[in-house]
Amino acid sequence: MTSLAMQRRRATAGRVLGQFRSSKQGVIGFSVLLVFVVIALAAPLLADVRELNPVYARASGNPQWASPGEFGALGTDHLRRSVWVQFVWGSRVSLFVGLAATILTISIGSVVGIVSGFVGGRPDAFLMRITEWFLVIPFLPLAIVLASILGRNVWNIILVIGVTSWPSTARLLRAQVLTVKQRLFVDRARSLGAGNGHLVARHILPNVSGLILANATLAVPISILTETTLSFLGLGDPSSPSWGKTLEEAFVNGAMVRNAWWYFLPAGLGILIVVLAFTLIGRTLEEIADPRLGRSR
């Protein structure tokens, strides 16, 4: 790579960063997300993981169904466990599953979309047929069926979300690759003897990477909400409880009838705020990647 290309790339990165900084929604989303990432990473410092164990909670003499005034910051649940500890450790699982599932979704979607758009012809027709099928199959029931069959653990949940939510990314990227492919610089590179691998890596990918990033950021909320719903329906991993799992336990154990709002409000609020943060960041990135959107918003 020549230093000229390096310079240009650095300039682009600087421009994107500057545009992002000047967007109010982008900055708000990013700051809020940062807070939650810090909470998730610092979980061992903020909350004692042993508190998640009902035996430990009982032995340490926690009261049952204590409201926030009576015990700690957020009260306790039916098993005397601190809700604050569940919130902190749940943020870890929810964020991790959300991000990991998104990486899988975007990887599958990008590979299918780029191959389909770049190669064209029969492979394109074949891949698009499959994409259409996956688009038509209702997403949540498919995820439920897969998760029921595969069993309840974090990796299966990630896998299930990944294999069910890639089609829209694939379509979007295919369309973008089709337009990039027509551009003159691709023809120029090809006539200078560039192979397909070089074309994709050096000319196609850099031109769709903004779109991939924006799409990935907007896919995280879907991953997090799907994980929450699957966990709420009892398909979550019992050994690493997410925010969705907290909501399930609150619901199943009668927190609602008791009006134990401290048990189910924090987890739901956490999901809401994180999802909003990702949406704000994603919309900002989308506007930067596709300036036409800026005018209509």
Next chain:
Amino acid sequence: MLASEQPESRGRSHFILKKVLGSLLTLVFVLVFNFVLFRIVQSDPIGSLFRGRNVPAAKIAELRTAFGLDESLWVQFWAYVRQTFQLNFGISYQSRQPVWNEIVSAIPATVALVGISAVLSAVIGTIGGVIAAWRRNTWKDHAITSGTMVFYSMPDFWLGMILLVGFAVVLGWFPVGGMTDAGSTATGLALLLDRLHHIFLPALTLTLAYLGEYALVTRSSLLDVMGEDYLTVAKAKGLRDVVVRNRHAVPNALLPVVTLTAINFGFVLSGAIAVEAVFSWPGLGKATADAIRGPDLPMLQGLFLLFSAAVIFFNLLADVAYAWLDPRVERA
């Protein structure tokens, strides 16, 4: 005139035929997928039937033969397809009733709940989107846009939990769940009122959860239209603002909303799984949530097939409606 109509109608019927064939192919894919999922991935159906309990080997062998599990995969697949078209989805592990009967008895509750919510959210969401776009960057726009985004970003069942605790548990204005009062013998108008009383909170939850999508799509679609010259002309003619909006701008902005509505109707049957569970609403969603707990695999398999078939059918309907509304589709 006849000559000019001929190719157009042929193009249209050709388009529709193509879509029907595509849908059938998708249905075949779903059937194969369903078979693979439940017969191959789940390698030991007998084992999952007894789930760890001690069963004599002879009994297991007997059951394997009875269920046809010793036959080749092709024979099993053919049997599966035949049974599916006879609406035979097996026996539910939980209720010991035929899966199809269980499903049929749950359909009306879901269609009522999600149907009402789908219509309300489409109407309210579209109106909200029109107001937001027409009054862009005013406080109305900001309130509608951020309000819908908030509802769009929360788990729908969590919204239901909050509404249930607030309005049913604390205030006691609405029942905490179900479709009718327990032990109620009401008929006629009293029964209808009782049902409305029960459906209010779940329907409100789903309406709030869905309307964001309509509002956002309508808003951006109308904003695209608002730059068009014919609106400037309409205003220059001296037409009132309301007329410009309702007669000239909105009809042209509604096409994406129509598509969204049609596609969402396909998801009507499967749309409310967690919300139905929260409100113990006895529909397909609650049946799904209950089947997961088993897991009641025959039930899940039947529900999944039904949900997929519904989406395929409504997608086809959306394509056909599109072909009538927008004649340009034929050329695509």
